[in-house]
Amino acid sequence: MPELPEVETSRRGIAPYIVGETLLYATVRHPKLRWPVSEEIYYLSDEPVLSIERRAKYLLVELNAGWIIIHLGMSGSLRILDEGTPPEKHDHVDLAFSNGKILRYTDPRRFGAWLWETDLAKSRVLAHLGPEPLSEEFNSEWLREKSLKKATAIKSWLMDNKLVVGVGNIYASESLFQAGIHPDRPANSLSQQERECLVIAIKAVLQRSIDQGGTTLRDFLQSDGKPGYFAQQLNVYGRAGEQCRQCGTTIVSGKHGQRSTFWCPHCQH
DNA sequence: ATCCGAACCTGACGGC
């Protein structure tokens, strides 16, 4: 479900309800996620929430004692609800706060994660992550250095977290469309101009999606329950058989690794 | 060292 824009949308939606409040207790109903929910989380109480940050697709809840690291996996979502709201089948974790609100984590496929870390620098999941796509650090020079001997298809490579974080299956296709680059192109075959174009496209697509509250395909909801509105602006993702908005050519799809890719055979070279 | 497929799960949908 969530790529970077959806995680960022969740962060912004949740922050006003929990930052500055006190975490009273956690309820863990189904600890078997991608990894077991960290034991420390079970026993949290009376912890002021100092901030909520994002790194890649991880949400980081800063408490006095340490950090809760949350990943939404493929199907996870977070909502703010009133305490006492009865849980449903896939509501696996709640955090209860001093203002009477709960942060509820729902995740049917349970590919997500709830981990505890006193020192973020020691986190296994955060180590070895590449630069944030919206940061200065991610630029065409970085892309050039990393791509020198990369013969893999550019589409697969964009989803490699060591290159850049937060670009998932939707935005990899969308960014390549905006840059006019064919997804099959070997990473090391791009010209300097194409690399610059691609970096600009990735940043623009992600930023536009964040501005729209993310992409709702089937079930992503913002923390207030509203869908994200970026799906209406998708140019290629999920549009196989439909007409390219730029040239009218039929959008096609294929596979890279085990993931679907969509592109316009006329606009992308 | 690098790559690629399998694996982790549940649910929705289309075809027969």
Added chain:
DNA sequence: TGCCGTCAGGTTCGGA
């Protein structure tokens, strides 16, 4: 209606 295969927004792991 029901069963089966396929697909789904992510990431890690093991074997080639």
